Amino acid sequence: MLAVDGVISDMGAIMRGVHDRGGLPDDTPINREEHEMMDWELRVDAMHAVLGNKGLRSTDQMRRVIESIPKDQYEQMTYYERWAFALETLVTENELLSAEEIDQKMSDIVGN
C-alpha cells in the first residue's frame, strides 16, 4: 500500500525522493500564470545545452543533482533556480570551475 511519503516493503519504509511528486497530497489550485523568462534563466538553460553538446553534462546527471537538494529547499526554489544550482554543481563536480572562483567572480560582478 502506498503511504504518502513512501512505500512499505519487506525492507521497511522506503522514502520517496524530493522530485517524486506523483500522488502527494496537494489541494493547491494549479497556478496558470506564466512568467516571462528572465535573461539569466534563458542563459542557464542555454549553458546546460551547450555543456550537453560538448559531452560535459547529461540530463540524467542534472536530474541527479537536482534530486540531491533537501526537500524544503527543493520545494521553495523556482524551476530555473534548481537548474542554476545544478549548473554550478556540475561544473564544479567536473572540475571546470571551483566554488571559490565563482564566489570571487560573483563578488566582482556585484561589486562588493
Add this chain to the structure above:
Amino acid sequence: MSNDQHPNHGHHETETEVQASYYASRSKAIETLLVEKGVMTTTEIDREVNAMDSKSPADGAKIVALAWSDDLFRTKLLANASEALKEIGYELPDKTPYLKVVANSDDIHYVVVCTLCSCYPRMLLGRPPDWYKSLAYRSRVVVSPREVMEEFGLRLSDDVEVRVLDSTADMRYMVIPRRPLGTEGFDQDSLAALVTRDSMIGVSDPLSADCL
C-alpha cells in the same frame, strides 16, 4: 512572484526577488568564467537561446491540423512520429528523447505529465508552461485528472476513458486533440488556429469552430 510596480523609494525586495537576483548574479559569474576559460563561447550560448526560442506550439498546431484532415498522415504519425514528420519536412533529432503522438477520441482522452521533473516534447513545442512544471500539477494530475482538467475548463463525461501519461523516460508525448465540430471544409490555417498548446498536453480541448 509579484508583478506589482512599487515606487523605488518605497520598494523593499521580497525574499523571492533577493533569491532570484542571487541566482542571476551567480549564473552570470559562471557564464563569465566558462567563457574566460574557453569551455564555451558567448556565441554558442546565444545560439542555444535562439534555438530554444525558435520552437513553439505553432508547429504542433500545424501538425495537428494536418492529422485532422489527412487520415493517412494521422495513421503514420501515431505509428512512428519521427518518420511521419520527416516526410513533411520536420527533422527531429535522431537521439533520445523520442516523440510519440497519441490521439484523443470520443471515447478516450489523454493528458500528459512528468511527475518527476518536466519532460515535455520540447523538440517540437518549445518550452513547457510554468504550470506544467509546478509541484501542484505534478502531484495532482495523476490522482485527480478530471478535477485538474475542470480547472482548465474541460469537463469530460463519465463514459470517456481518461488516460494519464506520465513521461518518466525516453519518450515525450504530444496529444492530437479531438477535431472540433463544425470545422468541415476549414483550411489548414483555420484548423491550426483552433489548436491550443494546452490541448496538445491534454488538459483542455481545442477552441471551438465559432472562435474564428
Add this chain to the structure above:
Amino acid sequence: MERFKVGDTVKVRIDSPSGHYRTPIYIQGMTGVIESVCGRFKNPEKLAYGHDGYPLETLYTVEFIQRDLWPDYTGNIADKLLIDIYEHWLNTINEG
C-alpha cells in the same frame, strides 16, 4: 531480447535505489499490463553518475487501472494511467 510483450501482466518492483531513479513511488508494487514496447535505451540510473549507461535496457509503456492505484479514485472505472518503465523494474506476477 525483450522479456515482456504487449499484453503481458507485470508487477513493478519495490526498491530503494541508493541514487537516481525514474520509477515513481506511486507505481512501485503495482500490477499493470504492457501497452507498448518502446525500444532499448541506456540506463538512467547509471547515466546519472557519468557511467555510459550500458547495457541497453528495454523500456515499456505499462498501463494501470487508476482505481487500483488510488483508493479514493472517482471517475470512470476504465480510467487508466500509462507510464514508461525500464525492464529491470518489472517482474511477472508470479515473481511478485
